[in-house]
Amino acid sequence: MKAYSQLYELLFEKLFCFSLSFVKSNEVAEEIVSDVFIKLWTIRGRLHDIENLTDYLFKITKNFSLNYITHHHKYPKVSLDDISFDLTSAVSPEDIYISSEIVARINEIINRLPSKCKMIFQLVRGDGLRYKEVASILNISELTVRNQLAIAAKKISEAVPPSLVGSLQARRTEM
Structure with missing residues (x-):
């Protein structure tokens, strides 16, 4: 748990900025990064199979950000x-x-x-x-x-x- 917290503190800001570059919303980017860390926690038993954890987290962040854009901007809200x-x-x-x-x-x-x-x-x-x-x-x-x-x-x-x-x-x- 301590290692998870340290990893969160170490990478949250970088992943947040990365996601923000896609979604253009602070709240959404923060939510996406939180979801990334939740995903990381759910697969914690398989972390030994991941060669580069930082790259993996950035890929998940990118995928979650693109999924958000696809799902929420497919039919943009327009007056x-x-x-x-x-x-x-x-x-x-x-x-x-x-x-x-x-x-x-x-x-x-x-x-x-x-x-x-x-x-x-x-x-x-x-x-x-x-x-x-x-x-x-x-x-x-x-x-x-x-x-x-x-x-x-x-x-x-x-x-x-x-x-x-x-x-x-x-x-x-x-x-």
């Missing part, structure tokens, strides 16, 4: 209000049949939607994700996804006059 989308560049085969006036009006309405509503609309309608997938990605309920899509659909339908929709349907039947 939905700070994200902007340009939906005008997405062209689907259906857009070919819609007049440029309708497309312009729909895109204008979509771009005026609140950020979260616009993002949900893009993920479901543009990227083809299911409600459950979008809910998981954005950490919201499926009901919220459904409600936001209903809001988007309502705003779009209110913006496109029935006369334009009627002329579009007439053109499709002529083709």
Whole structure:
């Protein structure tokens, strides 16, 4: 136990700085180094198999730091209000049949939607994700996804006059 304490005092600061260079957070780096020493304590019976204990501890620290980054930054927390989308560049085969006036009006309405509503609309309608997938990605309920899509659909339908929709349907039947 005394040797473990001395090793902790000897290497904690170095391992902390090393981990900090990866994770950029004092609290997280401190937690990682504590986890490294916990790991060391749990494998204390196999320490005689390790040739260079310092190198081994640095490798564990690196791995724990990279694991932290992978798990906690895979889906970084970003405010939905700070994200902007340009939906005008997405062209689907259906857009070919819609007049440029309708497309312009729909895109204008979509771009005026609140950020979260616009993002949900893009993920479901543009990227083809299911409600459950979008809910998981954005950490919201499926009901919220459904409600936001209903809001988007309502705003779009209110913006496109029935006369334009009627002329579009007439053109499709002529083709």
